[in-house]
Amino acid sequence: MAMANVLKKMLIGRAFTTEKSRIKMFGIMDWTLYPSRGFAIMLQRMGTRLGEDFVYNLGYTNGKMNGEEMVSAMRLKPSGGWITLKGMAEILDFTGYGKVDFMKMDMDDEGHHHIIVRWKNNPTVEEGIKLYGKKSMVCSFFRGLFSGHGEVEFGAKNIKLKEKVCVKEGKTDYCEWESRW
């Protein structure tokens, strides 16, 4: 199935189906919906006990695993660059991760890159700020998650998104993350 068709299917909501009380993506990959507030609390408790780097690394490991499973579910080769930026933004939007704008996406064949991403309207980030203000560690988890995904889906190497601007500072309605290698 061509990528455009896969995304079209996803956008009209048919990529996800429920079968025997389970949510499946493309009928193959199990998914779980989890309440945003509870997710923010879970991340904060882990970070408080184990440190913010742990939360980032947890996101990174999960991003890699999930990316590889999605590649396998869609039967695509993880050679990098197989999904368009617009397609990725649409998947994130559809799955409730918020709105992503890729401000810069320069990459060479060896995986060197300069990536700048702006991200807003993520409910877990918003719940984290409501509960913990500037101490919220939710962004660290998602920076790790995006970094891990980016390495699988786009073929860049050593992505480590750093937060340049955060919505929790109250000056912008978005977070801006950058990675350069």
Ligand SMILES: [Zn+2]
């Ligand atoms: Zn942030």
